[in-house]
Amino acid sequence: MKTTCCHIFCSSIGKKYLMALSGMVLLGFVLVHMLGNLQVFLGQEAINAYADKLQSSPAVLWGFRFFLLAATLIHVLTAISLVRENRAARPDANGDEKFVQATIGSRTMGLTGSLIFAFIVFHVLHYTVRVTHPEYQQIAHYTLGKSHKEVHDVYTMVIMGFQEKWISAIYIVCMALLCLHLTHGVSSLFQTLGIRNTTWKTNLDRLAIVYGWVIFIGFVSVPIAVLMGAVPPTG
Numbered sequence: 001m002k003t004t005c006c007h008i009f010c011s012s013i014g015k016k017y018l019m020a021l022s023g024m025v026l027l028g029f030v031l032v033h034m035l036g037n038l039q040v041f042l043g044q045e046a047i048n049a050y051a052d053k054l055q056s057s058p059a060v061l062w063g064f065r066f067f068l069l070a071a072t073l074i075h076v077l078t079a080i081s082l083v084r085e086n087r088a089a090r091p092d093a094n095g096d097e098k099f100v101q102a103t104i105g106s107r108t109m110g111l112t113g114s115l116i117f118a119f120i121v122f123h124v125l126h127y128t129v130r131v132t133h134p135e136y137q138q139i140a141h142y143t144l145g146k147s148h149k150e151v152h153d154v155y156t157m158v159i160m161g162f163q164e165k166w167i168s169a170i171y172i173v174c175m176a177l178l179c180l181h182l183t184h185g186v187s188s189l190f191q192t193l194g195i196r197n198t199t200w201k202t203n204l205d206r207l208a209i210v211y212g213w214v215i216f217i218g219f220v221s222v223p224i225a226v227l228m229g230a231v232p233p234t235g
């Protein structure tokens with residue numbers, strides 16, 4: 001049993017699968033989170049009711065948070081370990097030859113991944129823990145139309161957040177980095193799963209690019225709409 005576990009977790013191929021699996025969890029999360037955020041465009045009631053629904057069962061919420069954290073840690077730690085193994089196997093890995101076939105996305109995976117990780121820490125402190133902007137705690141509660149329940153006004157908080165130009169700029173730049181990371185990440189995922197063969201390569205690479213762009217446009221549409229005044233402060 002011990003040797004089987006070590007075979008899975010310690011071998012390069014095992015680590016690649018762990019990275020692919022954890023990557024799939026994170027890909028699913030960003031898509032669902034992006035779609036959830038788009039409810040800002042449906043108005044204050046819609047997004048506040050949605051946010052409240054997500055928070056309504058603390059056990060499910062915390063279970064999901066631990067699951068997401070575990071997926072993130074597995075993804076980061078296996079990435080670090082695989083990069084170290086690759087460097088050890090190819091001491092001349094910094095040679096020019098390596099860059100002939102490499103795309104900007106593949107060359108910057110470590111950098112974009114680290115910056116996205118830093119962004120997530122900032123983002124959680126910004127909108128979930130709300131310590132970067134304690135004034136968000138003073139926002140008046142919103143009363144849901146159907147249940148008359150008093151809930152945190154996520155709608156107003158998001159608008160207040162993105163009205164600050166530097167905050168919007170950070171989010172937009174980080175979403176561009178996320179797009180770059182996801183585009184190469186999805187291609188690598190197909191490679192690890194063994195389906196990126198000569199027949200499918202071009203179409204799968206296109207699919208990866210489309211996925212990255214969909215995520216980018218979906219996320220940045222919120223700060224851009226707020227900056228343009230297209231999302232009314234109460235709506």
Ligand code: HEM
Binds near residue numbers: 120171219
């Ligand atoms: C414009 C882009 C984004 C907006 C407007 C946004 C909005 C939000 C908001 C409002 C919350 C707090 C929800 C609440 O308190 O009910 C939140 C939480 C969170 N967001 Fe985002 N988000 C964005 C991008 C991202 C990205 C790109 C990631 C990850 C790569 C991400 C990961 C998270 C995580 C992990 C949480 C904490 C969830 C929890 O409560 O456990 N977000 N986001």
